[in-house]
Amino acid sequence: MARAAKTVAENRRARHEYFVDDVVEVGIELFGTEVKSLRLGHVNLRDSHAVIQHGECFLLNCHISAYEHGNRYNHDPYRTRKLLLHKKEIRELYAKVRQQGYTLVPLRVYFNERGRAKVELALARGKKLYDKRAVTAEREAARRIDRVLKNRR
Numbered sequence: 001m002a003r004a005a006k007t008v009a010e011n012r013r014a015r016h017e018y019f020v021d022d023v024v025e026v027g028i029e030l031f032g033t034e035v036k037s038l039r040l041g042h043v044n045l046r047d048s049h050a051v052i053q054h055g056e057c058f059l060l061n062c063h064i065s066a067y068e069h070g071n072r073y074n075h076d077p078y079r080t081r082k083l084l085l086h087k088k089e090i091r092e093l094y095a096k097v098r099q100q101g102y103t104l105v106p107l108r109v110y111f112n113e114r115g116r117a118k119v120e121l122a123l124a125r126g127k128k129l130y131d132k133r134a135v136t137a138e139r140e141a142a143r144r145i146d147r148v149l150k151n152r153r
Helices: 012-017 032-039 087-100 129-152
Strands: 006-010 018-028 049-053 056-060 081-084 103-111 117-126
Touching: 012 018, 012 103, 012 117, 012 129, 018 103, 032 103, 049 087, 056 087, 087 103, 087 117
Parallel strands: none
Antiparallel strands: 006 103, 018 081, 018 117, 049 056, 049 103, 056 081, 103 117
16 A cells, blocks of 8 residues: 655745746655654744755755753754765756756655655746736736636626
């Protein structure tokens, strides 16, 4: 019996702040107490991002709270965590980030069907203020149209 993927945390601001062009599922290297804290949903992705250094990908500024039943060997909540990708995937992401001005932003953290912690990493471009305003205006116009059509029925 296969169980569905369980979303632990979502970075809702990422879609507001960035144009998401491509999404990649990556593994994440965690300590035991981090996994327990993750299962309880104590994670914050708000200001986190990923970088590629020396052929490896790392997740920065991701806050996973200390496990409350942990001992003195509990993990540092803001430690740099290694993301698990194939070398070819890292090279492709690095080329796009370096040449085309993309940023690597985590969209969500979840446990897949096999119970493994995964991160949905987005290749994204930053939005300008006028882009955000245009998206908001489009959303408001669509709501207005839906409201008028609903009242006509």
